[in-house]
Amino acid sequence: MRVDIVTIFPTFFDVLDISLIGKARGSGLLDIRAHDLRDWTHDRHRTVDDTPYGGGAGMVMKPEPWGEALDALLTPEAVLIVPSPAGEVFTQPTARELSAEAHLVFACGRYEGIDQRVIDHYAQSHRVRLISLGDYVLNGGEVAAMAMVEAVSRLIPGVVGNPASLVEESHEDGLLEYPSYTKPAQWRGEDVPPVLLSGNHGAIAQWRRDRSLERTERVRPDLLPEAPGA
Ligand SMILES: O[C@H]1NC=Nc2ccccc21
Numbered sequence: 001m002r003v004d005i006v007t008i009f010p011t012f013f014d015v016l017d018i019s020l021i022g023k024a025r026g027s028g029l030l031d032i033r034a035h036d037l038r039d040w041t042h043d044r045h046r047t048v049d050d051t052p053y054g055g056g057a058g059m060v061m062k063p064e065p066w067g068e069a070l071d072a073l074l075t076p077e078a079v080l081i082v083p084s085p086a087g088e089v090f091t092q093p094t095a096r097e098l099s100a101e102a103h104l105v106f107a108c109g110r111y112e113g114i115d116q117r118v119i120d121h122y123a124q125s126h127r128v129r130l131i132s133l134g135d136y137v138l139n140g141g142e143v144a145a146m147a148m149v150e151a152v153s154r155l156i157p158g159v160v161g162n163p164a165s166l167v168e169e170s171h172e173d174g175l176l177e178y179p180s181y182t183k184p185a186q187w188r189g190e191d192v193p194p195v196l197l198s199g200n201h202g203a204i205a206q207w208r209r210d211r212s213l214e215r216t217e218r219v220r221p222d223l224l225p226e227a228p229g230a
Helices: 010-017 020-028 063-073 092-099 115-123 142-153 202-220
Strands: 002-007 029-035 081-088 104-105 127-132
Touching: 002 010, 002 063, 002 142, 010 020, 010 142, 020 104, 063 092, 063 104, 063 115, 081 092, 092 142, 104 142, 115 127, 127 142
Parallel strands: 002 029, 002 104, 081 104, 081 127
Antiparallel strands: none
């Protein structure tokens, strides 16, 4: 998978050089590149924003630099992802969908966002998706893009060493993950649940399922299968 990220803070994505994503980049499984939007400006101040038509606080990102950057980076099959609080909420099914794509281009907006004409222009020729991380306010799209790149990349075969570890995870089966334990069997007077030491795989699977349902019911009842809209 190829991933292009356009941002005014390209060094923000240096962190992608480490850990699993870094290894996958090295092995060619992932081709992730961060680009500085200002490379597509031509004035002395490398201007990327201006005051909003209609007035109001804040600044809006100008369409020209975005047009030049996206013309340079988009391929016909690319999905243009615009992190935005006005977008669909990013979920594990979204991550799974996007992990099947060949090319993702993230347009990270700052300030009050990107001139709407950029989104409308590319929607005529490409699949464009506005995606929100959730109902809270960030200063720009970079943190959202980072979260999405990690959630999507780890689903690509070969990126995460043991694919089985992708299955028993929170939200993979639609429920929250059961609690996990490792050695020592006793710690500060607390014992590991005995069933986990029993070697009875059927009982262990049942215990884990019960804990997963219990936790989901307590913390995220909206995820339960019979919940409306689940
Ligand atoms: O305001 C944030 N809320 C959720 N997602 C976002 C994505 C990009 C920019 C800003 C946000």
